[in-house]
Amino acid sequence: MLEKTSPASFDQARNKKGLFVMLVLSILIVLVFIISVNTGYIRLTPIELLKTMFGSGTAKQELILFDFRLPRIVISVLIGAGLAVSGAVMQGVFRNSLADPGILGINAGAGLMVMLLISFYPTTAAAPVFLLPLVAFFGAAVTAILIYSLAYKRHEGVSPIRLLLTGVAIAAGMSAAMIVLTLKLDPDKYKFVATWLAGSIWGTSWKFVLSLLPWILILLPYVIFKARVMNVLNLGEQTATGLGAAVNREQFKLLAAAVGLAAASVAVSGGIGFVGLVGPHLARRLVGPKHQLMLPTAALLGSLLVLIADTLGRWILQPSEVPTGIVVAVIGAPYFLYLLARTKS
Template sequence: MAAHSSTKPGWIALRSRRLRLSFKLDRRVPGVALVILALTFVVLVFSISYGEYDISPWDVLRTLTGTLPHDHPDYANDHLVVDTFRLPRILTAFLVGAALATSGTIMQSITRNPLAEPGILGVSAGAGLAAVALIVWFRDVPLSLLPWAAFGGALLTSMAIYVLSWKNGGSTPVRLILIGVALASVLGALTSFMLVFGDITDVQQAYVWLTGSVYGRNWSHVRALGTWLLVLLPVALLAARQLNALSLGDEIARGLGTRVEMQRVALLVISSALAAAAVAVAGTIGFVGLVAPHVTRRLVGPSHEGLLPVAALFGGALLVLADLIGRWVIAPSELPIGIVTALIGAPYFMFLLYRSRG
């Protein structure tokens, strides 16, 4: 893939003749992405080093790079703590944040609403309802089906939102938002009903899962979520041009040759799948899909060729930081990561509401 300067200053054109692909990136994208990755790595190292069993950041680096001497007095313990307990949960947090941020970016574009995100539109509630039903009511079903149940719940919810918002031969972003908020309330009530009348042991497990947590996550969770993202993130990136067109409005998008309704359905499915994958692994975590697109849009502009990957990186970094805060703030106990993101995201959401009124 070759890089060429575009005719407009401040842009980089990436073209691949073999794959017949081309992308136009804001020149700020590579620098911002590198800064986010560097900060994420710093937080990752300190997060691994912190805990009941402390490891120096230098030993963490040597353990990660395989340069810790075999005769080091804590060689076995350091490798056990880093490789088995802390690194997989931190990588899981990063992947969950990337999935939620990408999902929120897509939703904000197809609805043309800066307040849209999987939690607000009810997609996370649909995935959560399906997962809670599997945990509380279908005990004989293996939990390995949890990602598929969450995906089914998210997909059915997104399709219900789309069908109910259909009017006069099409859907509108405003109706998508309103129907999504209403469905989120209904699905939340159904989830509460299941929790009230379920077995106490299963209900406790579901409650912990619903608060949103990466506690106890291992390499199987990293592989499962990583496989989903390995498919979904490139598909989302390939749809960047359609997202650019849809964010301009339906009439302009049709004028540019975009099949608006078909693209909106396809992108809604992609967004729902990303949210469902995150919910299946870590439970319902709110506001990441709201905050990450807003912050990164200010850093790299609205073009989705650069916005999608940078938002994914920022969402991952945000959740890695939130996990560290949750482990530190009430140590030796642990605050679920979903509560930390709510404490960060809720004030930001109110700020956006206040600014939109002005």
């Protein structure tokens, strides 16, 4: 006789699988972290790396490791997690598998405000670092409200394809506005804007880490705490309301958190797209749709993706660099086209 699997045992097996997947991803991040630390024009042997980590390296080795490479690696991990979880929340709230802060224009709105702020300062370094995420959040929030307003129909709600097309149109308009602004910039600022648009991680000091860290440490746990609410929202508005969920209020809170994560990440990373699309989809394939497992897995996948992309970008054309956003796009664009082809209108 065949034994029946109880729902409790099935959930237990799925939780074990999810924890195993997260453990494997964490190990991979550590391995890529070690490789990334030793990737660059000047290499550090494992012995030199260990000595420098424990304070026994030369002044040059400490400068390379602590002032240049470590801040950039930490930022790569943080923005990868932030963008991936932001995309997961948007896909869950809008019930749209193609939702992504880059594709929907959220990143472009944040970037436009960052560019406007920087354009008022003599050099890019003079822009107040800790003000950048706040300015980016304002731009991203306004863009999100605009997209939702244009995509919403009174008797139909928000359809996935209408939301996607509206976001693409808004993103194109924001990008065009940024290009127009570049015509009035001096050469130094123009170089910065071109680098930002390509998705290069430009904030590579500990100041930028400190400006980004509070947003990730506050909003990321909040979203994971709301995982049960997201599970209920995925059942549909009528069912969620019947189960006692305050649908509109919870959607607003989650979207605000998603916009905050995306904006803070964009403020220090530039226009990196597709992380919020690829991370959640791969997470669902690995651990299923349960948000308690999917959200942490998406965060780890996003961190791993951006860290690999940044490491490859610094390694491919040494001593020059390929912007991280271009490497991510090479991975993400084909996957986006694959998902678009499978999506029913």
